[in-house]
Amino acid sequence: MATQNPRRRVTIADVASHAQVSTTAVSKVIRNADGVSPVTRSRIQAAIAELGYRPQAAARGMRGRTFTIGVVLPHIRNPFFADILDGLHEHLDGTGYQAIMVQGGATRKAEKQAVEALLDRQVDGIITVAPLASKNRMEEVAKERPFVVLARHERSAAYDSVFDDDQAGAELVVEHLMELGHRRIAHITHQDNAIARPADLLHIIRAETYKRVMREHGLADEIAVATTFYSEQGGYDGARELLARSPRPTAIFAGADQAAIGALAAVHEAGLRVPEDISIAGYDNTLLAALPNIALTSVDQDGFAMGRMAGRLLLERIEGRTAAARFSVGPKLVARRSTAPPPSATS
Amino acid sequence: MATQNPRRRVTIADVASHAQVSTTAVSKVIRNADGVSPVTRSRIQAAIAELGYRPQAAARGMRGRTFTIGVVLPHIRNPFFADILDGLHEHLDGTGYQAIMVQGGATRKAEKQAVEALLDRQVDGIITVAPLASKNRMEEVAKERPFVVLARHERSAAYDSVFDDDQAGAELVVEHLMELGHRRIAHITHQDNAIARPADLLHIIRAETYKRVMREHGLADEIAVATTFYSEQGGYDGARELLARSPRPTAIFAGADQAAIGALAAVHEAGLRVPEDISIAGYDNTLLAALPNIALTSVDQDGFAMGRMAGRLLLERIEGRTAAARFSVGPKLVARRSTAPPPSATS
DNA sequence: GATTCAATGGGTAACGTTACCCATCAAATA
DNA sequence: TATTTGATGGGTAACGTTACCCATTGAATC
Numbered sequence: 001m002a003t004q005n006p007r008r009r010v011t012i013a014d015v016a017s018h019a020q021v022s023t024t025a026v027s028k029v030i031r032n033a034d035g036v037s038p039v040t041r042s043r044i045q046a047a048i049a050e051l052g053y054r055p056q057a058a059a060r061g062m063r064g065r066t067f068t069i070g071v072v073l074p075h076i077r078n079p080f081f082a083d084i085l086d087g088l089h090e091h092l093d094g095t096g097y098q099a100i101m102v103q104g105g106a107t108r109k110a111e112k113q114a115v116e117a118l119l120d121r122q123v124d125g126i127i128t129v130a131p132l133a134s135k136n137r138m139e140e141v142a143k144e145r146p147f148v149v150l151a152r153h154e155r156s157a158a159y160d161s162v163f164d165d166d167q168a169g170a171e172l173v174v175e176h177l178m179e180l181g182h183r184r185i186a187h188i189t190h191q192d193n194a195i196a197r198p199a200d201l202l203h204i205i206r207a208e209t210y211k212r213v214m215r216e217h218g219l220a221d222e223i224a225v226a227t228t229f230y231s232e233q234g235g236y237d238g239a240r241e242l243l244a245r246s247p248r249p250t251a252i253f254a255g256a257d258q259a260a261i262g263a264l265a266a267v268h269e270a271g272l273r274v275p276e277d278i279s280i281a282g283y284d285n286t287l288l289a290a291l292p293n294i295a296l297t298s299v300d301q302d303g304f305a306m307g308r309m310a311g312r313l314l315l316e317r318i319e320g321r322t323a324a325a326r327f328s329v330g331p332k333l334v335a336r337r338s339t340a341p342p343p344s345a346t347s
Numbered sequence: 348m349a350t351q352n353p354r355r356r357v358t359i360a361d362v363a364s365h366a367q368v369s370t371t372a373v374s375k376v377i378r379n380a381d382g383v384s385p386v387t388r389s390r391i392q393a394a395i396a397e398l399g400y401r402p403q404a405a406a407r408g409m410r411g412r413t414f415t416i417g418v419v420l421p422h423i424r425n426p427f428f429a430d431i432l433d434g435l436h437e438h439l440d441g442t443g444y445q446a447i448m449v450q451g452g453a454t455r456k457a458e459k460q461a462v463e464a465l466l467d468r469q470v471d472g473i474i475t476v477a478p479l480a481s482k483n484r485m486e487e488v489a490k491e492r493p494f495v496v497l498a499r500h501e502r503s504a505a506y507d508s509v510f511d512d513d514q515a516g517a518e519l520v521v522e523h524l525m526e527l528g529h530r531r532i533a534h535i536t537h538q539d540n541a542i543a544r545p546a547d548l549l550h551i552i553r554a555e556t557y558k559r560v561m562r563e564h565g566l567a568d569e570i571a572v573a574t575t576f577y578s579e580q581g582g583y584d585g586a587r588e589l590l591a592r593s594p595r596p597t598a599i600f601a602g603a604d605q606a607a608i609g610a611l612a613a614v615h616e617a618g619l620r621v622p623e624d625i626s627i628a629g630y631d632n633t634l635l636a637a638l639p640n641i642a643l644t645s646v647d648q649d650g651f652a653m654g655r656m657a658g659r660l661l662l663e664r665i666e667g668r669t670a671a672a673r674f675s676v677g678p679k680l681v682a683r684r685s686t687a688p689p690p691s692a693t694s
Numbered sequence: 695g696a697t698t699c700a701a702t703g704g705g706t707a708a709c710g711t712t713a714c715c716c717a718t719c720a721a722a723t724a
Numbered sequence: 725t726a727t728t729t730g731a732t733g734g735g736t737a738a739c740g741t742t743a744c745c746c747a748t749t750g751a752a753t754c
Contacts, residue, residue, distance in 0.1 A: 009491075011710055022734045027712055037732060057468040058408030059710035062739040066405065068468065076423040076432065076448075085423065089450060098464040101423075101448040103436060117445040121404040121415065121468075144356075232634050261638065268640035287579050293610065293615035358740055369704045374742055382702060409709040552733030 003016065011054045019047035030055055059170065061122035067097050069314060070118030072104040072111065072128040077231065078258060080284045080303050082130060084131035084150065087307025089128070097124070107193050108132045115141060125314045130202065132194040146317035148310045154200040160313040160325045164301035166202045166342055169331030170209035170253075173281050173299055176333055177251045178217060183343045185214065186224040186249035188238035188259050203230065206255045230255060235262025243270050243278075250278055250342035257282035257289050261300065264338070285334050295337035302329050357400045360602030366394035377402055388462060408469035414444050417465030419451040419458065419475040424578065425605060427631045427650050429477060431497065433473070434654025442662065444471070454540050455479045462488055472661040479541040479550065493664035495657045501547040507660040507672045511648035513549045516558035517600075520628050520646055523680055524598045527562060528688045529626065532561065533571040533596035535585035535606050550577065553602045553630065571596055575606070582609025590617050590625075597625060597689035604629035604636050607643055611685070622687035632681050642684035649676050 012030075017311060019046060029044045036044070047053075057066045071088070073081050085101070085301055092099055104111040104149035110131050125146035129139065135154050142158035143149055145328045147280050150162050166223030177185050187210045190203035198204040205214050207225060224245060237256050242249055243266065252267075254260035264274060265337050282289060286298035309327045316325070357360045359377075363370045368391060375383050376391045383391070395401075418435070420428050432448070439446055449465060451458040458479050465473055472493035478485065482501050488494055489505035497509050521527060524532050536685045537550035545551040554572060563572050573585035582601050589596055590613065599614075603605035607629030611621060619625050629636060632647035656674045663672070 009710095012712095013710080023711080024713095024736095025732090025736055028733090031712080033712095035732060040733080054463060056407045056408075056710060058413065059739090060712080061359050061405030062409065062710080062741095063712045064739090065712095066468070073431060077426055077429045079424055082422060082424045085450065098449070098468075100468075101450075102430075102445070103432065103448075116401060117447075118399050121413070121445075121447075232638060236638070261635070263372075263638045265638035288608070291579060291583070291612035293612045356740095360740080370741080371704055371706095371743095372702090375703090378742080380742095384702060387703080403740060406709090407742080409711095409740080409751095411709090412742095523727045 009056070010051045012053070012055070014059075015044065015047045015051055015342070018051060019044045031041045040249055040316075044087075045257045061210045062069055065124050068121070068123045069097055069099050069311075069318075070121070070123035070126045071101045072113075072114050072118070072126065072131065073101055074099075074104050074106065074130055076103070078256075079286045079288070080257075083303030084129060084307035084310070087304035087309075088311045090304075091308045091311030091315075092216040097315065104128070104131065107165070107225045108195060112137075119144060120210075125318050127310050127314055132192060132196065134195045135197065135200065137195075138339040146314055148314045148317070150306060150310055151202050152196065152200050153202070153205060154197065155324075155326065157324045160310075160317065160327075162306050162310045162313065162327045162329075164329050164331055166205040166331070167209045169283060169299040169301065169333075172208055172299075172331060172333040173253050173283070174213040176297070176335060177212075177253065177279060177281065177339065178278065180251075180339060182251040183219055183342075184222050184224070184247065184249045185210075185219070185253060186242045186245075187211075187224065188226045188228060188233070188235055188242070188252060188254040188263060189253060190230040190259075191227050203255050210253060224249060228259070230259050232258055232262040232265070235259030236266045237262070239263035239266035240270075243267070248278075251281070251339070252278065253281050253283075255283055257284040257296060257298055260298070260338075261288060261294070264296070265293065273325045274338050277343060279339040279342070281339055289334070289336065298334050300332045300334050305329055357398045357439070358401070358543055359400070359402070362391065362394045362398055362400045365398060366391045374482070390405070409432045412471050412665075413469045415470045416446050416658075417470035417473045418446055418448045419461050419465070419473065421451045421453065421458075423448075423450070425603070425631075426633045426635070427604075429655035430650030431476060431661045434533070434651035436654075437651075438655045438658030438662075444662065447600045449477070452477065455542060458473060459484075466491060472665050474657050475662055479539060479543065481542045482544065482547065493661055495625065495661045497653060497657055497665070498549050499543065499547050500549070500552060501544065502671075502673065504671045505518075507537040507657075507664065507674075509653050509657045509660065509674045509676075510624075511549070511638055511653070511676050511678055513552040513678070514556045516646040516648065516680075517553040517558055518632065518643075519678060519680040520600050521557055521560040523644070523682060524600065524626060524628065524686060525560075527598075527626065527686060529598040530566055530673035530689075531569050531571070531594065532557075532566070532598045532600060533573065533589045533592075534558075535573045535575060535582055535589070535601040535610060537577040537581070537600060537606075538574050550602050553609075557600060576602035577606050579605055579612070582606030582611075584609070585602060586613035587617075590614070590619075595625075595650055598686070599625065600628050600629070602630055604631040604643060604645055605632045607645070607685075608635060608641070611641065611643070621685050624690060626686040626689070628686055636681070644683045644686040645681050647679045647681050652676055 012023045012026045015026045018138040078188040102114045104114045127148045130151040139158040148160040189207040226241045228234035254263050282296050282298040289296035289298040359370045359373045362373045449461045449462045475497045477498040486505040494506035536554040573588045575581035576586040601610050629645040632645040636643035636645040
């Protein structure tokens with residue numbers, strides 16, 4: 001049996017009888033609705049405090065709101081997600097809303113189940129981070145519940161978007177490397193299971209921008225892409241693949257810091273020095289990038305601000321806004337010691 | 348308004364009328380209860396599939412179970428937590444239970460609110476990872492809901508525990524360093540806000556074990572502890588503090604890999620080499636430790652197994668077990684290149 | 695052939711909260 | 725003084741699901 005407690009939980013009825021009012025009055029107080037005099041209100045508040053009453057979300061859910069917002073994260077291995085969550089929590093603090101996270105996983109099927117689990121639990125709204133689903137699918141969900149999408153680029157009238165200008169960010173990195181004198185610049189990208197339009201996915205945008213900038217500088221022949229994953233292992237594998245090419249690249253732009261960390265490991269293992277033999281750059285500017293022994297050149301996107309904005313937009317939607325909103329953060333290049341001019345005489 | 352969808356959600360009543368049976372029968376099918384013939388059962392299942400029915404957790408919550416289990420994590424910055432979650436998800440897969448995570452934060456107050464948020468949402472059980480609360484407080488919660496605690500050492504009849512044998516693990520590290528010839532071994536530990544008995548907290552156990560082993564080897568005078576945090580920044584600060592001492596330690600045992608990574612950075616910044624000038628060891632054997640350019644000696648505790656076991660114990664509790672269970676994983680030393688004999692002639 | 699039994703299916707009353715309405719009363723207006 | 729108004733408080737019916745009971749049926753037993 002799930003219920004193992006003998007003593008019943010305090011309900012709104014207990015508070016009402018303790019404060020000598022109706023349950024309606026108590027409900028008004030906990031919802032901050034009006035229709036109660038200041039005197040009654042404070043008497044009820046006293047009763048709530050005395051009995052330690054807390055509303056049950058399940059019962060509230062049956063009548064509409066649960067004051068819960070659901071967050072779908074692909075996984076919790078990327079510290080950048082932690083920044084987003086911190087921003088979100090900051091915005092939610094004091095609003096009475098509680099964030100719950102579920103793991104969306106690496107496949108569309110798992111992600112769909114995660115979203116459905118949230119819908120089934122009557123969350124008031126949903127924030128998804130870098131989802132794999134198609135725009136259509138997300139618009140369907142958005143029809144049922146307020147919906148904010150992080151890190152996707154498409155424009156929809158049904159939901160709000162918060163994203164980094166990945167095009168600008170990727171340009172910053174590739175041009176930084178070119179200014180240092182690199183020509184053989186390679187890229188590590190992420191393999192996904194998405195049914196979204198490629199142009200809406202951040203890793204595709206980073207990869208396509210890399211290719212475009214290379215072409216624009218007459219370096220179409222130097223384009224080299226390893227398609228692995230945005231993870232330490234993925235970066236390691238991708239870098240090994242790239243290093244095996246001949247001639248090998250003088251710089252690697254990894255689409256994410258996590259992959260860049262793995263790339264650093266592969267480079268080290270190959271007996272090459274960073275940045276003397278090869279430059280490495282990442283994306284996200286996670287905490288690790290700033291550590292002096294890693295000193296990774298990266299692109300800063302303000303995850304905290306993104307999380308805060310996602311929270312704000314979602315609450316606005318919950319309050320009734322129906323017009324779509326979009327918010328984009330401007331990326332900034334943070335040059336560190338992992339990038340330098342290429343070795344002078346390498347053929 | 349929270350409800351913006353015109354079309355009503357499919358309920359058990361819709362399924363019932365579509366399958367020409369009572370709502371009771373449908374309920375029996377979705378709960379896998381008996382009292383329905385195979386024929387009726389499959390007709391109902393067909394109706395469920397056809398209408399795309401999914402039970403509403405809120406309504407179920409009012410009657411008892413929500414098939415939801417709550418997980419409280421201090422934060423999501425430690426990749427070790429990801430291993431735990433992966434193990435948990437593996438166990439939950441196919442059981443019909445969904446895990447939801449909430450952030451417990453760094454203070455007791457925030458943690459208490461996180462636990463209450465889960466209780467208010469009628470989760471069927473709760474798993475807390477490295478909580479700060481007192482045993483008393485946790486036993487109170489355990490009276491209300493099945494409860495499993497990860498990474499705490501106390502023995503309680505009211506809830507189950509899953510933990511790593513931190514004493515054995517810390518012994519492994521300190522003795523490994525001693526065998527290499529180190530005498531001036533320092534430690535970086537974590538500053539908490541807990542009201543738990545110190546002996547129940549993993550970081551205290553690691554620190555106390557460090558001190559005990561030092562004393563047992565006649566090295567009481569060499570004991571040096573920096574109390575910061577189990578984070579990159581904490582490890583960096585702690586290592587700087589320890590390096591400033593004279594004579595400086597020849598080895599640092601950081602209580603967690605995250606802190607060890609920060610310590611590596613501080614050592615690097617101080618112009619010292621690892622392991623030639625100073626050895627560094629961590630704890631948790633996270634993915635980063637294995638990267639060849641980090642090659643951090645660490646202690647492996649099987650987080651995946653811990654998560655899986657936590658899930659198993661919790662479901663058993665939910666099914667009715669009342670006797671307390673404890674599960675401890677045995678730590679293993681993974682020696683890598685960050686530890687080596689101390690420099691021969693250092694005074 | 696009468697009785698018992700197990701299997702199957704359904705009726706109904708909760709669970710805790712809130713939206714919607716109505717009742718009351720005192721103050722303000724005509 | 726009679727009427728209107730606004731503020732305050734309460735009654736009640738849902739919301740979707742399940743636990744508990746009872747009714748019916750056909751088979752098995754005496």
